Amino acid sequence: MHETFPDARTGRLSLAKRARPVEAAIRGLLSVSAAISVLTTLGIVVTLGTESWGFFREVGILEFLGSLEWQPVIGDFGIWPLFNATLTTSFFAMLVALPLGLMVAIYLAEYASDRVRETLKPVLEVLAGIPTVVYGYFALATVTPFLRSLLGTELVGVYNTFSAGIVMGILILPLVSSMCEDALSAVPRSLREGAYAMGATKLEVATQVVVPAAFSGLAAAFILGLSRAVGETMIVALAAGAGPKFTLNPFEPAETMTGHIVRISGGDISYDSIDYRSLFAIALVLFLVTLALNSLSRRIVAKHGEVYE
């Protein structure tokens, strides 16, 4: 006899819960592991919050959100030059990823044979798995020189937001196209057959029946793609240029929010300086923008996602 249990002694079967210390300990360990994700979020919110708070006490939120100059040396901390560059690169990224991603998705979901689809999808996955620093190299060492030879070296700078944006579009293309394809494939066959029965051509079925039916999924994909573009760092750090500058010309260099954080934190920076804290204020803006976009994307799916039987 290894152990004696109460019910073993009495010889009766007890249905009461027995105390199991090991089970309880494991249970506790598992729940703590799950709570680590909450701690991570808490850590992000608290660190960004406290450091930004210190920053806003010195600079003032109005100047931060109102000024068009970011020149820490003379104490100018207006986020617009950085934010504007982020918008520019994201705009060109979406200009590539949105139409191209949708077209690839329509081709894969509606036109391609099973065999073609099974070969192409892994290729797009490979494209999605390449590290972003490699795309940064591609933008700086290949795309920019190509654009400069095409459009003239006076027009296109060595660093510019245009080629950074284009390459960023290529980066998020696989994400957008695979999410779009999932959305299109989820549209039931009966809807297509109904349209064919009415005499619609394949294109009419795809663009006037399937795409509208999958619209919420497509919108969610685009918003998620935009969120990726806003948070993308290495491409802009390498190819978009160093030095915050408010410009609407996409062929000029301009530093994005992420690019600025990487450049400044990569150098020698002393903690507890205003420069150090300003990075957390930028990161806070970045965090809030991407969080809003991600939540919006998920809400669209949750609220407007058509559920077909």
Place this chain on the structure above:
Amino acid sequence: MSAAKSRAATDARGDGSFLPNLGKRQAYGRRWAAAFAAATIAAVLVLGALVASIVNDAFGLVAMEYTVDPATLAPGGDIEKLSDAELVAALEGNLKSRRLRALGNEKPLAERERADLLALVEDEVIGWEVVETFSLAESLLGRAKVDAFMAAEHPEAKLVFRSWVNARFLGSSQSATAIDAGVRSALIGTLMTILITLATAFPIGIAAAIWLEEYAKDNRWNRFIRVNIYNLAGVPSIIYGMLGLAIFVRALEPITSGAAFGAVADPTGANGRTILSAGLTLALLVLPVIIINAQEAFRAVPRTLRESGYAVGATKWQVVWHHVLPASFDRVLTGAIVAVSRAIGETAPLVVVGASTFLTQDPTSVFSKFTTLPIQIYQWTARPQEDFHNIAAAAILVLLVLMLSLNAFAIILRNRLRAKKRFA
């Protein structure tokens, strides 16, 4: 209404004008079908262009000049043919006495390995210097142009075909000149970092997924955890870098620098900007991905398998350990490896956490300063010199091969585990 009616009337006339625009509509459809296919082909071509541009820069002709003509050291300039004693003589005959003494103090010349001596003669006596590099396309397709350019600009230089990825590149550390620089410390740094990431994120991620799928009741707290994990998966990686900088590098400095364990192995003072900090930061980054993936794997385990365990009196943990985990472990493991192989390519968070910009020594422990392959690629790409772009391309090839082999390993592992699986 009337238009539709009249169209219906024409269609029904039965004189062949049924669907009058049919030809036009079909032509339109064909044009767009071609456009959709073209977009897809374009996406694939871009991948090709990306790979081609990297290969194009990683190999090619290099024009080099020397300070001492190798032909004066060995017949035909082939120093490989010299004996060890002749190599030592070449060093002693050409180097300044101060440099010779310094080398002798490191290790006497006579006791050095042959490869070491060869490298010394190449570096210090001949002193190869890159004056011009050419891409693979230029080297193969425009050889005449290259030769004409060389004759005009650098008539003295020697033109050799060089693979920038070579044994020496893999075996040597960072250097101020591109031709001597290598990825050794970065490669070791990457592997150490990723081991820490895997060792922390894997158990925690699986434990969290077990909690959420097997234990958690559907209450507000657990719903919050679920939503939170999805939100974390969408946070830009650079934000994780900021978190790592604030938490691991600064707040937990005594632990991450090793001071708390009395193990400050690194006298250069990494101050918390260590491999440990980098690995933990990446662990937080991949954790949501590992959790979500493991949750999906657990969800795919049929309910009946669990019930059969309960039916024979197993406790909850026994069911998880003996039934759910063995039945899903292939998917859990491969998902985790794929997530970690993505983390290998992460650059931005590690720059923020404080990767060293110029590290010539290999890391000795987890409390050492660090650099990783993507960091090297970033720094070399950011330099204006052409030859640094060549070694950046070479480092990219090393990185891609590393990631591909990890993915291949994951696939092989999955197939092995599948074959051994007790439950289908």
